[in-house]
Amino acid sequence: MISITTDQGSNIKKAASELPFKSSVCYAHLLQNCIKEAFSGSKKRKIPQNDSIVRIIEKSREICRKIRKSPKYQLMLQEHLNMLGIKYKKIKLDIVTRWDSTYMMIERLLQLKDGVGSVLSKLFTEKNRISEQKKKES
Numbered sequence: 304m305i306s307i308t309t310d311q312g313s314n315i316k317k318a319a320s321e322l323p324f325k326s327s328v329c330y331a332h333l334l335q336n337c338i339k340e341a342f343s344g345s346k347k348r349k350i351p352q353n354d355s356i357v358r359i360i361e362k363s364r365e366i367c368r369k370i371r372k373s374p375k376y377q378l379m380l381q382e383h384l385n386m387l388g389i390k391y392k393k394i395k396l397d398i399v400t401r402w403d404s405t406y407m408m409i410e411r412l413l414q415l416k417d418g419v420g421s422v423l424s425k426l427f428t429e430k431n432r433i434s435e436q437k438k439k440e441s
Contacts, residue, residue: 335402367396384418
């Protein structure tokens, strides 16, 4: 038996239907679309958006972007993790086309939460100090 596995894209489904093979849906892709709709909502299917989950994911993404973008923050994270005896692992950022990347991003953030928390605390303190200096100067 020969089969072709496809996503739900209409162009792919049409192309697969013209082949002499049976076709089946990629269940990982289908699962990802279900999860995405459950978190983000769907007007078409009248599913409300789960705001609390969306906020957590967006905040996690923001933290990951900030750390990944800055060599200074990455070094800071590495040093904090070393002090805590936690092995350094690179922060992951989710990718729309990778069906499990949001889960992997949050999982990595939780693995490194003590170090990430220390870095965020330091950054917050630094930001407040700079803000206070600017107020005094004006």
